Amino acid sequence: MQEISEMKKEYILGILFFSGLWGISEALLGGVLYEAEIAHASVILTVIGLVILTFASAYFPQKGTATAIAGLAMLYKFLNAPFFACHFLGIFLTGLCYDLSFNVLKIRNRSVSAVATVYASYSLFALMITYIARYEYWVQGGFGKVLNHIGVGGTIAALLCALMVPLSHRFAERLKISLPTPFIYRRQLLPGSVLFVTAGLWVFGLAVNFFS
Numbered sequence: 001m002q003e004i005s006e007m008k009k010e011y012i013l014g015i016l017f018f019s020g021l022w023g024i025s026e027a028l029l030g031g032v033l034y035e036a037e038i039a040h041a042s043v044i045l046t047v048i049g050l051v052i053l054t055f056a057s058a059y060f061p062q063k064g065t066a067t068a069i070a071g072l073a074m075l076y077k078f079l080n081a082p083f084f085a086c087h088f089l090g091i092f093l094t095g096l097c098y099d100l101s102f103n104v105l106k107i108r109n110r111s112v113s114a115v116a117t118v119y120a121s122y123s124l125f126a127l128m129i130t131y132i133a134r135y136e137y138w139v140q141g142g143f144g145k146v147l148n149h150i151g152v153g154g155t156i157a158a159l160l161c162a163l164m165v166p167l168s169h170r171f172a173e174r175l176k177i178s179l180p181t182p183f184i185y186r187r188q189l190l191p192g193s194v195l196f197v198t199a200g201l202w203v204f205g206l207a208v209n210f211f212s
Helices: 002-035 041-059 065-080 085-104 110-132 136-178 194-211
Strands: none
Touching (some): 002 065, 002 085, 002 194, 041 065, 041 085, 041 110, 065 085, 065 194
16 A cells, blocks of 8 residues: 555656656746747747657656646646747647557557657647637638648657657666666655755746746
8 A cells, every 4th residue: 555655656756847847848948939939939849848758658658647747737837937828738739649649549669659749739739729719820820820830840840759759768768777766755855856856846936926
């Protein structure tokens, strides 16, 4: 019974750690990219998101993990950045589609899984934000904007993720051999520990929200 409790604590700490990493990349780097109006800024954020989810899946391969991380990453961004429905939908769909490709369909080739994840998330996002949510910026762009997002942004992100996801998986597997249990819960906030870093990420997020 105690072993199950420890595993739950390890899982929760891992989810908080990886969602904090993804959330801070979306809040800080995403904020810079969108403010600078970088074309296809979502590509860089998508690659970072999939790399983080790949490291997470090495330690926590359970179904639903990527979606849970995406949900908390959305919360982290909500605490740190102005609300943009499209950004939150993009994060959620990336996590959901990663779960479907890697943990439900279990496509063996990681490059193919990465490409499927990107195209599925980009397609669902563009169609939902334009024709279901009817977000004004996307509605004005019409079907041409939808095609551009999927065909150009999606293709660039898919190609990059097809390369980065398998490389990240190999590195994550090697890291897991060197550090098999970094998420063991310890009450002491020792500098350099995962608990310390995770607490720092979320305290930073809450502090930015409080003082902004």
